[in-house]
Amino acid sequence: MKITVVGAGNVGATCAYEIARKELARDLVLLDVKEGLTLGKSLDMWQTSSVQGFNTRITGVTTDFSKTAGSEVVVITSGIPRRPGMSRDDLIDINARIVKDVTEGIVKYSPDAKIIVVTNPLDVMTYAAFLAAKLPSNKVFGMAGILDGARYKAFLAEALHISPQSIHAILMGGHGDSMVPLPRYTTVSGIPITELIEDSVLEKIIERTRKGGGELVELMGTSAWYAPGAAAAQMVEAIMLDQRRVFPVCAALNGEYGLNDLHIGVPVILGKNGIEKVIELNLNDDEMALLHKSALEVKKIMKSLDNLNIFEERYGSDTL
Ligand SMILES: NC(=O)C1=CN([C@@H]2O[C@H](COP(=O)(O)OP(=O)(O)OC[C@H]3O[C@@H](n4cnc5c(N)ncnc54)[C@H](O)[C@@H]3O)[C@@H](O)[C@H]2O)C=CC1
Ligand SMILES: O=C([O-])CC(=O)C(=O)O
Numbered sequence: 001m002k003i004t005v006v007g008a009g010n011v012g013a014t015c016a017y018e019i020a021r022k023e024l025a026r027d028l029v030l031l032d033v034k035e036g037l038t039l040g041k042s043l044d045m046w047q048t049s050s051v052q053g054f055n056t057r058i059t060g061v062t063t064d065f066s067k068t069a070g071s072e073v074v075v076i077t078s079g080i081p082r083r084p085g086m087s088r089d090d091l092i093d094i095n096a097r098i099v100k101d102v103t104e105g106i107v108k109y110s111p112d113a114k115i116i117v118v119t120n121p122l123d124v125m126t127y128a129a130f131l132a133a134k135l136p137s138n139k140v141f142g143m144a145g146i147l148d149g150a151r152y153k154a155f156l157a158e159a160l161h162i163s164p165q166s167i168h169a170i171l172m173g174g175h176g177d178s179m180v181p182l183p184r185y186t187t188v189s190g191i192p193i194t195e196l197i198e199d200s201v202l203e204k205i206i207e208r209t210r211k212g213g214g215e216l217v218e219l220m221g222t223s224a225w226y227a228p229g230a231a232a233a234q235m236v237e238a239i240m241l242d243q244r245r246v247f248p249v250c251a252a253l254n255g256e257y258g259l260n261d262l263h264i265g266v267p268v269i270l271g272k273n274g275i276e277k278v279i280e281l282n283l284n285d286d287e288m289a290l291l292h293k294s295a296l297e298v299k300k301i302m303k304s305l306d307n308l309n310i311f312e313e314r315y316g317s318d319t320l
Contacts, residue, residue, distance in 0.1 A: 001025040001026045001027070001072060001240070002025055002026070002027040002028070002029065002068075002070050002071045002072060003019055003024060003025040003027070003028050003029070003071060003072065003073050003074070003075075003236060003240070004028075004029040004030075004031060004068040004071040004073075004074045004075070004106065004110070004113075005019070005028070005029070005030050005031070005074075005075045005077065006031050006032070006074065006075065006076045006077060006078045006102045006106070007031075007032055007076065007077035007078035007079065007118075007119075008030045008031070008032035008034065008037050008038040008041050008042070008060070009032070009037075009077065009078075009081075009225075010081070010222070010223075010225035010229075011077040011081075011118055011225045011228045011229050011232070012030065012032070012075070012077035012078070012118075012229075013030070013041050013045075013225075013229070014225045014226055014228070014229025014230070015075055015077065015118075015228075015229035015230075015232045015233050015236075016028060016030050016041075016042075016045065016058065016229075017045050017229070018229060018230055018233030019056065019233050019236055019237075020045060020049075020052075020054050020056040020058055021052055021054055022054075022233065022237060023054050023055060023056050024056070024233075024236055024237055024240045024241070025056060025072070025073075025240060026055070026056065026057065027056070027057050027059065028056050028057065028058045028059070029058075029059050029060075029061050029067055029068050029071070030042045030058060030059070030060050030061065031060075031061045031062070031063070031065070031067070031068060031102075032060075032062065032078070033062065033063055033078075034062075035062045038060035038061065038062060039060040039062075040060070041060065042058045042059055042060030043060065045058050046058045063105075065105035065106060065108060065109050066109055068105075068106060068109055068110060069109035069110060070109070070110060071106070071109075071110040071113050072110075072112070072113060072114065072239075072240065073113060073114050073115075073116065073236050073239050073240060074106050074110060074113045074114070074115050074116070075116045075118060075143075075232050075236065076099060076102055076103065076106075076115060076116070076117050076118060076119055076125075076129060077118040077119060077232070078098050078099070078102050078119060079091065079094065079095035079098045079099065079119035079120070079125070080094050080095060081120070081217075081222050081223040082120065082217055082222075082223055083217070083221065083222065084217055084218050084221060086217075087176075088120040088121040088122070088175070088176060088213070089121050089176075089301050089304070091119075091120050091121060092121055092124065092301065092304055092305060092308070093308065095119050095120065095121075095125055096124075096125065096128050096305055096308055096310060097308075097310060098119070099117065099119050099125050099128045099129050099132065100128055100129075100131075100132045100310055100311070103115065103128075103129045103132035103133050104132050104133075106133075107132070107133045107134070107135065111135075113139070114139050114140075114141075114239050114273075114274040115129055115133060115135070115139060115140045115141075116141065116142070116143055116232055116235050116236065117129045117140070117141070117142040117143070117250070118142070118143050118228065118232050120175070120223075121175070121176070121301055122142050122143070122144045122174075122175040122250055123142065123144070123174045123175055123176075123250050123262070123263050123264055123265070123298045123301070124263075124298065124301045124302050124304075124305050125142065126140065126141060126142035126250045126263040127262065127263045127302055127305065128305060128311070129142075130252060130263065131311045131313055131314070132311070137251070137252035137254075137275070138273055138274045138275040138276070139273075139274045139275075140252075140274075141249050141250055141251050141252075141263070141268075141274060141275055142175075142249065142250030142251075142263060143228070143231055143232045143235055143249070143250070144175030144179075144248075144250055144265055145170075145171050145172070145175075145247060145248025145249055145250070145265040145267075146231035146234055146235065146247050146248065146249075147227055147228050147231040148171045148175065148179055148181075148209060148212065148248070148265075149169050149170070149171050149248060150164075150227050150230075150231060151208075151209050151212040151227065152169055152171060152181055152186075152205065152206075152209040153167040153169060155205045155208055155209060156169075156186075156193070156197070156205060159197060159201055159205060160188065160196060160197060162188065166188050166189045167186070167187075167188055167193075168186070168187050168188075168189075168190075169181070169182070169185065169186040169187075169193075170182055170185045170186075170248055170267050170281075171209075171248050171265065172248060172264075172265050172266055172267070172281075172291055172294075173264060173265050173290065173291055173294030173295070174264055174265065174294045174295070174297055174298040175213075175250065175265065176294075176297060177210050177211060178210075178290075178293060178294035178297045179209070179210055179265070179294065180287065180290045180291050180294055181206045181209055181210070182281075182287060183202060183206075184284070184287070185281065234247075235247065235249070235270060238270040238271065239270060239271065239272060239274060240272075242271045242272035243270070243271065244269050244270070244271040244276060245269070245270055246267055246268070246269055246270075246279065247267070247268065247270055248265050248266065248267055248268075249265065249266070249267075249268045249270060249275065250263050250264060250265050251263060251264070251265075251266055251268050251275050251278055253266065253278065256278050256280050257280065257283070257288070257291055257292075258288075258292070258320070259291075259292070259295050259320055260320070261315040262295060262298055262299055262302060263298075264291075264294065264295055264298050266278055266279070267279040267281065292320060295320055296320065299319070299320070
């Protein structure tokens with residue numbers, strides 16, 4: 001059993017370490033173009049194995065994709081993060097080329113892999129990986145909703161002075177300011193959130209969640225890694241252990257929610273085949289309008305990707 005994490009930077013290394021500590025595979029490959037970084041970090045992590053009590057063998061690899069052969073799950077975190085003042089969409093030019101190259105390298109040696117994209121701008125990089133991989137859409141998807149949901153739960157837990165583990169929520173839409181938190185689908189151990197918190201406080205929390213990535217970029221000068229790395233590892237766990245957990249995941253839509261030909265955050269069942277099923281919620285008119293607004297934003301960025309002309313195939317259009 002093998003898992004590969006591409007990108008040994010902040011998010012990739014954090015995700016890899018979570019995977020190793022949970023012993024989700026016998027072998028874990030960490031691949032990056034920076035030789036010292038990937039060899040050093042994988043050695044450093046492996047040297048914690050006797051302290052942390054795990055057996056997962058972590059190996060650092062530079063650009064030799066043959067060393068990733070036979071991976072069951074691959075997490076793609078390679079690419080540049082944003083800096084203060086930038087939007088995620090500003091990363092598209094550089095990151096699209098990186099995602100295309102690494103996806104092709106991965107699929108060549110692991111044609112059965114499930115691919116989890118983390119690189120930003122997330123929804124459109126998932127689309128780019130899907131185009132490059134030429135795999136069925138249940139096998140190529142992106143991580144954002146678990147992270148956005150985790151931020152939402154952390155803020156709610158603080159406001160209500162309760163454990164974040166008692167909060168259950170689903171967020172939909174693109175991984176950007178147009179994301180769609182859904183108060184109607186947010187509960188505290190089954191109790192509707194609206195019974196426990198004032199509307200004005202909830203509104204502020206939703207707004208802070210939408211801008212949660214940017215808040216951290218302003219604080220640190222680069223983007224977050226602990227929560228993103230842990231969230232991606234939680235998806236790996238669901239697949240490797242065939243847990244069939246329900247998570248918001250950036251998935252290809254083919255008619256669900258009245259949307260076609262784009263990748264965007266929706267609730268799915270995640271198991272050994274990747275996306276086992278996209279769950280269609282019974283959204284009301286306001287919620288559906290927010291989701292469609294977010295989908296139009298994603299389509300706009302898809303168009304920028306198409307304009308780069310790095311893929312022969314495309315299905316972007318600015319209408320839904
Ligand atoms: N989906 C999400 O919710 C989140 C996405 N991100 C995104 O994840 C990406 C990575 O962020 P960080 O880890 O903080 O950046 P980082 O700069 O710390 O690490 C990125 C790594 O990618 C490597 N890399 C670049 N080109 C490569 C290639 N062709 N092959 C292999 N490795 C290559 C770099 O050498 C670097 O080590 C960014 O695009 C960031 O915006 C970050 C947080 C959350
Ligand atoms: O904000 C960023 O650039 C990184 C990211 O996607 C997040 O932390 O949500």
